[in-house]
Amino acid sequence: MTTVHADAILDRLGRVGQFLWSGWAGLAGLALFAALWQAGHERYGDFILPAPLATLAAGLTIAGDPAAWELAGQTTLRAVEGFALAALAGAAGGLAAGYSPATMRLARPILTVLLGVPPIAWIVLAMIWFGSTDGTIITTVLVAATPVVFVGVAEGAVTRDRGLDDMARAFGAGPLARLTTLGLRHVAAFLFPALTVALGSAFKVAVMAELLANTGGIGGALAAARANLDVAEALAWVLIAVAGLIVVEHTLVHPIRSEFERWRNAARPWGVKR
Amino acid sequence: MTLETTGATPSLTLSGIGHAYLGRTVLDAVDLSLAAGEVAALVGPSGCGKSTLAHIAAGVVEPSRGRVARRYRRHGMVFQDPRLLPWATARANIAYPLRLLGLPRRERRERAEEAANRVALDCADLDKYPVELSGGMRQRAAIARALAIDPDFVYFDEPFTALDVALKRRMQDLVIEAARGARFGALFITHDLMEAVRIAHRVVVMDAQGRGIAGTRAVPGEPGGRDDGTVYRLVAGFLTDDPLFRHIHDIDERRTP
Numbered sequence: 001m002t003t004v005h006a007d008a009i010l011d012r013l014g015r016v017g018q019f020l021w022s023g024w025a026g027l028a029g030l031a032l033f034a035a036l037w038q039a040g041h042e043r044y045g046d047f048i049l050p051a052p053l054a055t056l057a058a059g060l061t062i063a064g065d066p067a068a069w070e071l072a073g074q075t076t077l078r079a080v081e082g083f084a085l086a087a088l089a090g091a092a093g094g095l096a097a098g099y100s101p102a103t104m105r106l107a108r109p110i111l112t113v114l115l116g117v118p119p120i121a122w123i124v125l126a127m128i129w130f131g132s133t134d135g136t137i138i139t140t141v142l143v144a145a146t147p148v149v150f151v152g153v154a155e156g157a158v159t160r161d162r163g164l165d166d167m168a169r170a171f172g173a174g175p176l177a178r179l180t181t182l183g184l185r186h187v188a189a190f191l192f193p194a195l196t197v198a199l200g201s202a203f204k205v206a207v208m209a210e211l212l213a214n215t216g217g218i219g220g221a222l223a224a225a226r227a228n229l230d231v232a233e234a235l236a237w238v239l240i241a242v243a244g245l246i247v248v249e250h251t252l253v254h255p256i257r258s259e260f261e262r263w264r265n266a267a268r269p270w271g272v273k274r
Numbered sequence: 275m276t277l278e279t280t281g282a283t284p285s286l287t288l289s290g291i292g293h294a295y296l297g298r299t300v301l302d303a304v305d306l307s308l309a310a311g312e313v314a315a316l317v318g319p320s321g322c323g324k325s326t327l328a329h330i331a332a333g334v335v336e337p338s339r340g341r342v343a344r345r346y347r348r349h350g351m352v353f354q355d356p357r358l359l360p361w362a363t364a365r366a367n368i369a370y371p372l373r374l375l376g377l378p379r380r381e382r383r384e385r386a387e388e389a390a391n392r393v394a395l396d397c398a399d400l401d402k403y404p405v406e407l408s409g410g411m412r413q414r415a416a417i418a419r420a421l422a423i424d425p426d427f428v429y430f431d432e433p434f435t436a437l438d439v440a441l442k443r444r445m446q447d448l449v450i451e452a453a454r455g456a457r458f459g460a461l462f463i464t465h466d467l468m469e470a471v472r473i474a475h476r477v478v479v480m481d482a483q484g485r486g487i488a489g490t491r492a493v494p495g496e497p498g499g500r501d502d503g504t505v506y507r508l509v510a511g512f513l514t515d516d517p518l519f520r521h522i523h524d525i526d527e528r529r530t531p
Contacts, residue, residue, distance in 0.1 A: 164359060166357075167353060167357040168374070169334045170329075170350075171350070172333075172371075172374060172375075181370070181373070263360055263405065266402070266405060266406055
């Protein structure tokens with residue numbers, strides 16, 4: 001029994017190591033991007049495009065300021081609140097639509113309407129409804145992120161393997177057992193990519209809504225930087241928003257997803273893993 | 275097997291079963307009764323509704339008409355394709371029905387390993403995912419899954435159709451062995467008369483249009499006790515002399531459900 005545990009721990013350590021090692025590829029990509037940025041800086045000068053290192057320095061100055069952390073925290077909180085609501089609403093709706101064709105038929109045109117309205121229009125509406133409050137931001141994020149989750153989950157539920165459902169029924173599984181042991185597990189593989197996209201758009205929309213609705217946060221700071229024509233600071237804030245997104249994605253979304261995708265990885269030949 | 279004639283309580287009774295898919299009748303007035311511990315092979319041409327009947331008997335499909343009386347304790351089922359959960363290891367797949375029964379983790383593990391052992395599935399393969407297993411090993415896992423719950427009745431729905439000849443033989447031996455060891459009855463769907471004669475106590479022939487059972491023939495001897503010569507002779511005898519088997523190799527693709 002102890003050897004089994006030791007094996008399991010070694011296996012897990014191996015997978016964590018593999019995950020961390022894959023970070024090099026990400027860093028290489030970011031370094032390439034920074035090189036292009038540097039080239040742009042050298043071509044157009046400091047005012048249009050400050051150097052990446054200068055931006056990084058500005059970012060570090062901002063990061064040293066507790067007030068900035070408060071602003072970033074405010075944006076993160078709003079984005080994550082909207083994202084959590086969107087994930088719940090989208091997952092529940094998508095599951096219902098995937099399991100009931102009638103719901104799907106009703107939901108599809110609503111979805112088209114929701115996706116057709118530009119996010120900027122939602123911000124205007126939300127500002128009228130909620131004023132300059134958290135509600136405006138959260139509503140906008142909710143409306144922007146829900147359809148993504150909904151479509152992902154609905155697609156997952158529709159593509160579930162009915163053969164497995166029949167198998168479970170032959171072994172006496174009721175509807176609830178089939179949903180929890182087969183349906184949700186299958187949907188999870190579709191849910192996580194959708195959540196990644198939804199989380200990204202939640203941050204982007206939150207910053208945009210903050211800027212337009214003038215409700216503080218990173219968007220508010222960006223508005224101030226624009227008013228001062230401080231490009232380095234504006235870029236530094238962008239950098240901070242992106243860094244926050246990357247941190248959330250790699251500490252939360254990716255590890256959970258790779259846990260769910262272990263079997264898919266097992267099928268790959270050794271050389272192409274990650 | 276003489277249980278059928280001595281009037282012991284049948285383990286499975288289908289009476290007046292009828293079924294329709296989208297208004298098209300695929301089964302009508304099917305009556306079939308299996309004695310306790312009896313292995314019956316259900317044969318019939320492609321598309322006559324054999325699979326549908328097995329699914330109805332196993333409770334996967336609700337019949338439009340008729341009644342199913344199951345007097346066994348618990349059944350397992352093996353399908354044509356293995357139907358393993360792709361995201362779970364072989365071990366977890368074999369233990370899946372035990373999980374549905376709500377058994378504790380440790381017992382599930384032990385019983386899954388025991389069942390894997392019975393179908394000669396290597397312990398080292400139990401931690402692999404279905405994608406890493408060969409076709410034969412996947413089907414072994416599917417059989418182990420059906421045996422893990424210690425069933426007294428097993429449905430086999432053309433389980434070895436996709437396997438090559440040698441592997442098919444090994445699997446048939448495995449089923450014969452398991453049925454003898456665990457004393458379970460079985461309804462074995464197949465379109466291979468040779469397989470039916472090797473494995474079963476009795477061959478049941480389904481009507482080509484699914485209108486009831488055309489007839490049944492007891493197979494002399496015990497499953498596993500017939501050598502290849504006997505099996506060949508029996509099959510040849512059925513096919514040449516017995517009018518019941520005249521339509522057995524008719525194929526009408528349009529009716530395939």
